[in-house]
Structures are given as C-alpha cells and as structure tokens.
Amino acid sequence: MxxxxxxxxxxxxxxxxxxxxxxxxxxxxxxxxxxxxxxxxxxxxxxxxxxxxxxxxxxxxxxxxxxxTDGSPGDAPSADNLLVLYFASEAKMYETVQRLGEFGAEPVPTENPYWAANGAIAFADPDGWQVVLMPQPVF
Missing domain, CATH: 3.10.180.10 (2,3-Dihydroxybiphenyl 1,2-Dioxygenase, domain 1)
Structure with a gap:
C-alpha cells in the first residue's frame, strides 16, 4: 500500500x-x-x-x-550503501548521466545485480558512496 x-x-x-x-x-x-x-x-x-x-x-x-575541523570519517563502508534517485523517465535520467559525464564522473558497477537489470546507472561520489540513478519510479 x-x-x-x-x-x-x-x-x-x-x-x-x-x-x-x-x-x-x-x-x-x-x-x-x-x-x-x-x-x-x-x-x-x-x-x-x-x-x-x-x-x-x-x-x-x-x-x-x-x-x-578535527576531520571526519567519510569513506563508504560497503559498495551496497546507496542513495537511489528515481527519475520520471529514462530520458530525464540520461540528461543527468550526461551532465555527470561532462563533470568527469564515470559509471561504476553496483554490487546488487537488481539495479543494472532494471536500467539503473551508478556513480561513486567523492567519498566512494554510490548514487544509483533509476530510469523510473518503483511504485
């Protein structure tokens, strides 16, 4: 529900x-x-x-x-710590993929095959945490 x-x-x-x-x-x-x-x-x-x-x-x-000022632990504890952003369409997702590419970010593989099987593309942020871009909402 x-x-x-x-x-x-x-x-x-x-x-x-x-x-x-x-x-x-x-x-x-x-x-x-x-x-x-x-x-x-x-x-x-x-x-x-x-x-x-x-x-x-x-x-x-x-x-x-x-x-x-004393420093902060920032590296990702695992490749499965994700921020997932769901887009209204694949075209909207690819606008962001293109902007990230122009920014110099490269796609990275996800640990869970679900994401790639459903059209997602992942990028690592500067601390190594993955941001997954999904081409459509789940529900």
Whole structure:
C-alpha cells in the first residue's frame, strides 16, 4: 500500500540524511553541479562544523554533508550503501548521466545485480558512496 502522506502515528514533517566527509567542496560539486541538487542551506564554524544541505525545492527531505575541523570519517563502508534517485523517465535520467559525464564522473558497477537489470546507472561520489540513478519510479 502506498500513500502520499506521512503516517498519522509518526508525526514527522521532514527527513534529513546527514553524513560526515573530509571532502566537503568535492561533495558539493558532485551533488550540486554534477547531479543538479539545489543548495538549500550552508553553515560555517558551528561548534567546529561546516556543512551544506542539498535537495529538491519544496521537498521535505534533503542531504546534509558536514566536515569537522578535527576531520571526519567519510569513506563508504560497503559498495551496497546507496542513495537511489528515481527519475520520471529514462530520458530525464540520461540528461543527468550526461551532465555527470561532462563533470568527469564515470559509471561504476553496483554490487546488487537488481539495479543494472532494471536500467539503473551508478556513480561513486567523492567519498566512494554510490548514487544509483533509476530510469523510473518503483511504485
């Protein structure tokens, strides 16, 4: 069963996926310039942290990347830690694939064969985390 509203028992109105990195500028280039996400907010020197929130306009979910003056662990723990972006069409997905190629990003193989079997193309971000581009929504 799918719904377009949050569960009435949860009470959540916004979701943020936050991740540390030692490559903040490269991450911003990859996700904003390469993928095309909008920069929603940026902060500097907050208790030793700098960071940026990236996402889709008007969406109640976004990505946050932070870096700390003492360093941040940033490498992906496995090839199956994924951010999956579902596109309205294959043509829209390939616009992003082309932009990432112009940006210098190369596709990478996914660990789970499901993605390639369903037309997905994956790219590794500067920390090695995979971003999977799917040509259509699942449901």
């Amino acid at each position: 799918t719904t377009d509203t949050w569960s009435s028992t949860l009470g959540v109105v916004q979701v943020r996926f936050a991740r540390p990195t030692d490559r903040l500028d490269a991450m911003i280039r990859f996700y904003a310039d390469g993928l095309g996400l909008n920069e929603l907010h940026r902060f500097e020197n907050h208790e030793g942290y700098d960071g940026v929130m990236l996402g889709l306009p008007g969406a109640d979910y976004h990505l946050e990347f932070t870096t700390h």
